[in-house]
Every structure is written in C-alpha cells, then in structure tokens.
Amino acid sequence: MICPRTSILEPPLVARSGHTLHVLAICRISTVNQDHRSLADQEASYRAWLDAHTDIPYEMEVVASQGSGEQLDRADYLRAIELVNSGQFDLVISEDLGRICRRVHAYIFCETCEDADTRLIAINDHVDTGRDDWRLSSFFAVMRHESYNRDTAQRIRRSHRNRFMQGGVFQHLIYGYIKPHANANDADVTKDPVAERVYEEWFRKLEDGASFAEVADWLNDRGIPTGPASTATRWTGPYVGRVTRNPILKGVRVRNRVMAKRVNSTGRRKAVKAPPEELLERECPHLAFIEPERYDRVIRMLDERNAKYRRGRKSGHDSRLGQPKKRTRWPGQHVQCGICGRLFVYGGHGQTNRLMCSGAREHKCWNGVTIDGPFAARAGSSAVFDAIANLPDCEPELMRLVEEEAAQFDATNRGQLDEINRKLLQLDRPIGNVVAAIREMGGNSSLSDELSRLEDEKRQLLLQRDKVDQQPKPIALPPIHELRRLAHDSVAELAIESPEFGRAMQRLIPRLEVFPYRLIDGGHVELRARIDVDLASFVPAAELCPSVHNAVRTTLWVDLFKPPQREKHRPEVVQLIAAGHSFKQASQRLGITSTAAQRAGKLQRLMDARGIADPFQPVHEPPRDYTKLSRHRHSRYQFAPLPGYPNW
Numbered sequence: 165m166i167c168p169r170t171s172i173l174e175p176p177l178v179a180r181s182g183h184t185l186h187v188l189a190i191c192r193i194s195t196v197n198q199d200h201r202s203l204a205d206q207e208a209s210y211r212a213w214l215d216a217h218t219d220i221p222y223e224m225e226v227v228a229s230q231g232s233g234e235q236l237d238r239a240d241y242l243r244a245i246e247l248v249n250s251g252q253f254d255l256v257i258s259e260d261l262g263r264i265c266r267r268v269h270a271y272i273f274c275e276t277c278e279d280a281d282t283r284l285i286a287i288n289d290h291v292d293t294g295r296d297d298w299r300l301s302s303f304f305a306v307m308r309h310e311s312y313n314r315d316t317a318q319r320i321r322r323s324h325r326n327r328f329m330q331g332g333v334f335q336h337l338i339y340g341y342i343k344p345h346a347n348a349n350d351a352d353v354t355k356d357p358v359a360e361r362v363y364e365e366w367f368r369k370l371e372d373g374a375s376f377a378e379v380a381d382w383l384n385d386r387g388i389p390t391g392p393a394s395t396a397t398r399w400t401g402p403y404v405g406r407v408t409r410n411p412i413l414k415g416v417r418v419r420n421r422v423m424a425k426r427v428n429s430t431g432r433r434k435a436v437k438a439p440p441e442e443l444l445e446r447e448c449p450h451l452a453f454i455e456p457e458r459y460d461r462v463i464r465m466l467d468e469r470n471a472k473y474r475r476g477r478k479s480g481h482d483s484r485l486g487q488p489k490k491r492t493r494w495p496g497q498h499v500q501c502g503i504c505g506r507l508f509v510y511g512g513h514g515q516t517n518r519l520m521c522s523g524a525r526e527h528k529c530w531n532g533v534t535i536d537g538p539f540a541a542r543a544g545s546s547a548v549f550d551a552i553a554n555l556p557d558c559e560p561e562l563m564r565l566v567e568e569e570a571a572q573f574d575a576t577n578r579g580q581l582d583e584i585n586r587k588l589l590q591l592d593r594p595i596g597n598v599v600a601a602i603r604e605m606g607g608n609s610s611l612s613d614e615l616s617r618l619e620d621e622k623r624q625l626l627l628q629r630d631k632v633d634q635q636p637k638p639i640a641l642p643p644i645h646e647l648r649r650l651a652h653d654s655v656a657e658l659a660i661e662s663p664e665f666g667r668a669m670q671r672l673i674p675r676l677e678v679f680p681y682r683l684i685d686g687g688h689v690e691l692r693a694r695i696d697v698d699l700a701s702f703v704p705a706a707e708l709c710p711s712v713h714n715a716v717r718t719t720l721w722v723d724l725f726k727p728p729q730r731e732k733h734r735p736e737v738v739q740l741i742a743a744g745h746s747f748k749q750a751s752q753r754l755g756i757t758s759t760a761a762q763r764a765g766k767l768q769r770l771m772d773a774r775g776i777a778d779p780f781q782p783v784h785e786p787p788r789d790y791t792k793l794s795r796h797r798h799s800r801y802q803f804a805p806l807p808g809y810p811n812w
C-alpha cells in the first residue's frame with residue numbers, strides 16, 4: 165500500500181548525493197519475551213513515515229537488535245555510532261530515543277549525529293536535530309525515559325517483595341522439590357521422597373570430609389538429575405556447592421541476598437551484596453530436607469575448611485572485588501593450550517599467580533602443567549620486542565609485490581568507477597527520450613513505468629559508485645624502523661600488570677599457544693610458547709594487501725620456564741670438559757655441584773647419540789613415569805579438544 169504524502173518537513177529532508185536519501189533505521193526490542201515481529205513492525209512504520217513526509221527516493225539500512233537500551237557496549241549501538249560517523253547517511257530515524265539508548269547517552273548520540281551532519285528524528289519524542297529546539301526536546305525525552313524506567317523498576321520490586329512474603333515467587337527449583345504448576349505458592353510445593361535419602365547421604369559425605377567434586381561424582385554415578393533450575397545434565401563441584409548453601413534445604417526461603425547494580429560506564433548490571441535491610445526470609449518447615457541445627461553446623465564446617473582458598477586472606481580485602489572476570493593480567497585470557505585449544509586461566513592448582521589450561525580443570529584435557537604468569541609476561545614481552553628489533557628490512561621483491569597489490573586494487577577501483585560512469589552516460593539518452601515522449605504525448609502509464617525503471621537503475625548505479633568511492637585506499641608499507649617505533653610506543657609507558665598493556669600485546673600477538681616439552685633424560689614437563697608477532701595492525705588498510713602480513717610477521721618460540729641446572733650450565737660444562745678440565749674442576753669454576761656437572765655431561769652425550777641440538781622434546785601424551793600429570797586418570801576425565809587440536 166502506498167502511503168499518501170501528508171506533509172513536507174520543515175526544514176525538508178535533503179540528500180547529500182542529490183538523488184537518494186540514505187536512511188539509518190534503528191529498531192530494538194528489550195527482552196526475549198517480546199515478539200521479534202515488532203522489529204519488522206518498527207521498520208514498516210519508518211517506511212510509512214518517510215513515504216508521508218518526503219518525495220525523495222530513499223535507501224534504508226536497518227540496525228535491528230534485542231537487548232537492554234541501558235547497555236552501552238551492545239554491538240548494534242556501537243555499530244550505529246560507527247555508521248553515523250562514516251558520514252554516509254543523511255537521516256537517522258527511530259520511534260523514540262530509548263530505542264537507540266538510555267540516559268544522557270541518547271542526548272550525546274544526537275550530538276554525534278549533528279557533528280556528522282546527519283539529521284536525527286525520534287518520531288514519538290518529537291526530536292528533530294534539523295530544528296533549533298531539538299536540544300530541549302531531547303533533554304526532556306531523556307529525563308522522561310529514565311523516570312519511567314525507575315518507576316517501573318520500583319513497582320516490580322514492590323510487587324515481588326509482597327508476593328514473596330505471601331509465599332509466591334517460588335523460582336529456581338533445585339533438585340528434590342516438586343512444583344505442581346507455574347504459579348504455585350511454597351505451600352503447594354512438595355518434596356520428592358527419593359531425594360530424602362539422597363540429601364541424607366550427601367550431607368553425611370560432607371561431614372566425613374568429602375569435597376563438592378566427590379559428591380558430584382557420587383551423584384553422577386547414580387544418575388541423580390540436576391534439577392529443574394539447572395541447564396546442565398551432569399553435576400559439578402561448583403554446582404553442588406551452590407545447592408548445598410541454599411537454605412531451602414533447612415526449610416528457609418531467602419530473597420534479596422544480592423541485588424543488581426548498574427555500572428554506569430557500560431549500562432550493564434552486576435550482582436552485589438544487598439544491604440541487610442533488603443533481606444527477606446520466609447519459614448517453610450515442610451520443605452526442609454536437613455534439620456536446621458545440622459545444616460548450620462555443616463555450613464560452618466565447610467566455610468572453615470575452604471577459608472584458605474579465599475582471596476584477600478592477608479590484606480583483608482578481595483583484590484578482584486568488582487573486577488570483570490575477563491579483565492585479567494596478561495597473558496591471562498590470551499594463552500591457548502596446544503593440546504585442547506582452550507584458554508589458560510589464573511589459579512592453577514590453587515596458586516593465584518599460575519596459569520592453567522581451563523580444559524584440564526574441567527578434566528577435558530590431560531595438559532595439567534602450569535606456568536608462572538608474571539614470569540611468562542616478562543619472558544614473552546621481552547622475546548617479542550627482541551624479535552621486533554631484529555626484524556629484517558623488507559626484501560625488494562616483497563616490497564614490489566605489496567606495491568603491485570596496492571596498484572591492482574587502485575586499478576580495480578578505477579575500472580569499476582569507469583564502468584559505472586559509462587553505464588550512467590548510456591542511461592542519460594533513454595531517460596531523456598522517455599521524458600521528451602511524456603512531454604509530447606502527455607500522461608502515459610507505460611512511459612511512466614519505463615521512466616521509473618530507468619531512474620531506479622540509475623539510482624542503483626549511483627549507490628554502487630558511492631560505495632566504491634568510500635572504500636579505504638591502501639598506502640605504501642612504512643619502513644620497518646617506523647613500525648618498530650609504533651609498536652614500542654604502544655606499550656612504552658604501560659605497566660606490565662595493566663589491562664592496557666594486555667590489550668596492546670594482543671594487538672601485537674594475534675596467536676599465543678603453549679605446548680608441553682620435556683628434557684630427553686626426564687624431569688619435569690614444562691611449557692614452551694609459539695608466538696606469532698604481527699605488526700600489520702599498525703599499517704593502515706593492511707587487510708587490502710595480504711602480502712603486508714608476510715612482510716611484518718614472524719614466529720618465535722619462547723620457554724616459559726627456568727631451565728634446570730644441568731641444562732642451564734650444559735654448554736659451559738661441555739666447553740670446559742673439552743678444554744681438559746674434570747667434572748669436579750668444571751663444577752668449581754661454575755659454582756655448581758659435581759653431580760650437576762656430571763648430569764650436564766650425560767645430557768650432552770644423549771643429545772649427541774640422537775643427533776639433536778635441542779634437549780627438550782615435545783610431549784604428545786602424558787608420560788607414564790611422570791606422576792604430576794594425572795588428570796587423565798580421574799574418572800571424570802574425557803579428552804574433548806576443540807576442533808583443529810592438538811595443534812602440533
């Protein structure tokens with residue numbers, strides 16, 4: 165259906181290109197409970213509004229999403245800002261500012277549009293940056309949306325508190341409870357008779373010193389379901405701990421132990437401990453599996469037993485309190501296990517500064533070797549900058565290849581533009597002939613349809629030409645010494661423990677994998693890192709010239725451990741023995757024991773017999789004579805590498 169044009173805006177909409185209005189439409193729904201068809205409804209309303217308020221042909225790009233408007237790190241919101249800053253849109257349209265984002269950031273988005281010379285219209289808020297009064301309108305719209313949000317949240321909170329005290333809001337059903345229907349009160353909930361024996365044995369095991377993981381194994385062996393509140397099919401130690409600490413097991417329902425607090429910088433919510441006055445408790449004796457006295461005694465025992473694993477025991481406060489889990493010290497969240505492909509995380513074997521494969525922690529990988537995080541950060545960064553400093557200048561042949569790729573890209577662009585311009589010139593004559601025929605013959609539906617078809621074809625060609633013009637242009641590859649300086653400056657003033665240093669290193673190192681190695685004469689299994697160093701991120705439009713990566717990329721191997729004494733001093737011992745010294749004399753000169761010198765000599769003889777220069781050899785499976793790697797012997801172990809691994 166064609167919507168009749170009801171009015172022309174004042175000031176009217178204007179197309180930069182002079183022929184087509186480029187429109188960015190923002191559609192959003194808040195929760196998964198909302199109908200996704202609403203996004204299509206919003207888009208349809210925008211098209212109807214444009215048909216009613218302008219006669220300029222338009223092309224609409226839609227940014228549609230589902231998410232909270234308060235979240236400022238949403239991919240769709242960041243993409244909308246990027247598209248506005250690109251300068252290719254004439255108009256941003258939305259039902260209201262709340263569809264874009266919330267709070268003062270909606271006002272800032274309006275200013276971003278104004279800076280990019282892009283008009284923004286929020287239909288229901290009567291905000292139009294093409295008018296002089298848009299600031300006052302947008303300011304009141306922002307205040308109104310924030311006030312509505314706060315009032316709605318308070319009404320929901322009040323209702324939930326009252327319903328809880330009346331026995332309602334019975335959510336997150338754990339194992340052992342039967343809820344007859346979705347709206348049932350706690351008086352309607354009953355206990356599963358089978359769960360009586362399960363929880364009795366569960367708590368008996370904890371009293372006897374069993375860990376949560378051992379209880380989880382026992383539950384899995386007997387096929388006990390995880391309960392309605394869990395999406396997992398198997399019990400785990402952490403989940404057993406959460407269920408154990410749920411006071412419903414002693415017949416007490418609790419609400420508001422934690423509350424959601426908005427992080428203003430991102431708009432997201434985080435869980436924090438609620439003030440004591442917010443806590444709600446409701447006695448439900450008929451739901452108790454464990455006597456209250458026994459339950460409290462077991463929880464006190466568990467708290468005391470696990471107190472040694474808590475952070476902040478020495479300083480008195482948790483150093484990670486309030487920090488996102490992914491905001492960690494480098495190389496945390498960057499090191500990949502070469503065996504299973506999963507990331508290494510801090511906390512290996514209960515040591516806060518050691519990194520361990522997350523797959524090994526979950527018994528999905530046998531590589532349980534840990535690395536010292538601070539030592540790995542120093543060794544890795546030092547090796548990377550040594551490699552950058554020694555990176556050779558680009559060979560003339562490679563420079564010629566890069567220049568050819570850039571020239572080929574330019575030639576392709578020019579060819580596309582010439583072809584589009586040729587087609588535009590060819591269209592001018594038939595368009596002129598049809599216009600002349602319409603003037604001569606008057607209104608004719610066939611001629612009008614033909615004119616519309618030709619104008620639409622011309623509009624599509626103009627759009628193609630705009631896109632080709634806006635493509636980034638590759639530039640000449642900077643000298644290697646300039647790239648070295650840029651890489652050095654990116655981290656020169658940053659502390660090695662800072663998140664900014666980690667982000668800079670991830671920019672320099674697109675891939676960091678670790679593999680287990682061991683000396684040929686035995687001893688500990690250690691980890692060696694394969695590091696890819698790439699300076700292409702400092703070259704503008706490098707993605708347009710694949711050869712750039714070959715010119716400024718290198719791979720190096722770094723030991724993330726201190727070598728044992730026999731290997732550390734092996735070259736000096738071999739040199740002294742060759743000069744006629746005895747092992748005892750060599751040990752005295754090097755300040756080591758005679759036994760260490762003899763073992764260094766033995767290691768060299770083994771290397772000579774095998775004809776190898778590196779005494780460390782890769783470990784492809786857990787050594788049978790090395791008991792420290794025993795994750796694969798656990799009943800929960802099931803090797804489950806990610807696709808493409810092991811990556812040797």
